[in-house]
Amino acid sequence: MAPVRFGIVVFPGSNCDHDAYYAVKHVLGADAVFLWHRDTTLRGVDVVILPGGFSYGDYLRCGAIARFSPIMKEVVRFAKAGGFVMGICNGFQILCESGLLPGSLLRNASLRFVCRMVHIRTERAGTAFTRLLAQGQVLTMPVAHGEGNYYTDASTLAGLEAKGQVLFRYSTLDGQVTPGANPNGSLRNIAGVMNEEGNVFGLMPHPERAMEHIIGSVDGAMIFRSVLEAVTQRAPSAVSKE
Amino acid sequence: MNFTMEIIITRRPTILDPEGKAVEHALHELGLGNIANVRIGKHVKLIVTADDEEQARAIVEEACRKLLANPVMDDYTITRATGS
Incomplete structure (x- = not known):
């Protein structure tokens, strides 16, 4: 069987693209390719990663312009066909702007750019992105953002909760979801959400920066390994490749 | 006609x-x-070419819906700039 191939989209202003590439290629040992924002093919990838950064300078709103890149048409089509898509930080903002995930990311309640390690609690194990995690398992990884304050209207929020689409919440190290553990003011400490179909996931923390002990945490690798396993266990024809 | 619109x-x-x-x-x-x-x-201030003000407003409305505003979190108002 061919190795699982990850595609990392590079927008003008992406700055976590190489971290994501390193994470999947050199830590996971999977195949990885960069996809330029003007490309019109996903080159047969199994998973698309929208990395962190400041695509298009964050002009207008974070992710608002990246959404109209030629590559995003393909990413939307891939996602609608059931392909795995993961958005990290700015990538999460782009997924919200493009309508692949509900809600939006507002300015941090503190008005400050927050760059530090946080703890996130696994709210739902067993999904494509959390299949190697246990329910309630706490992961440690960094956040680095100015607009990570997850917001959606009350009825959408109720739907997300009812359908188990909240995969991670900011918590203390021992798994308490408290206001003090919330770095940005997100509704209900939400750190990451998945679409209803279970193939598109976005989060503000940076799992690709938590892949090796030497940089402080290996917890992010659990998320990447989960999706890698999800691809290998899925029927080969589940997603049509170009 | 050119209409200067403000959003x-x-x-x-x-x-x-x-x-x-x-x-x-x-x-x-x-x-x-x-x-x-x-x-x-x-x-946001912009110039839109349209047959009349109603059409100009409709175009700007579409621009707001599709790009300039995010319906999840934003409200917007459109006015024609005075003197335009």
């Missing part, structure tokens, strides 16, 4: 505007305590 985009009133709050606080620190409900938004 003001603000966070919906139900959404906390931390930037507005911070500025309000600073205004109060300056002794301007009679100022309240500060909200900060974006101002």
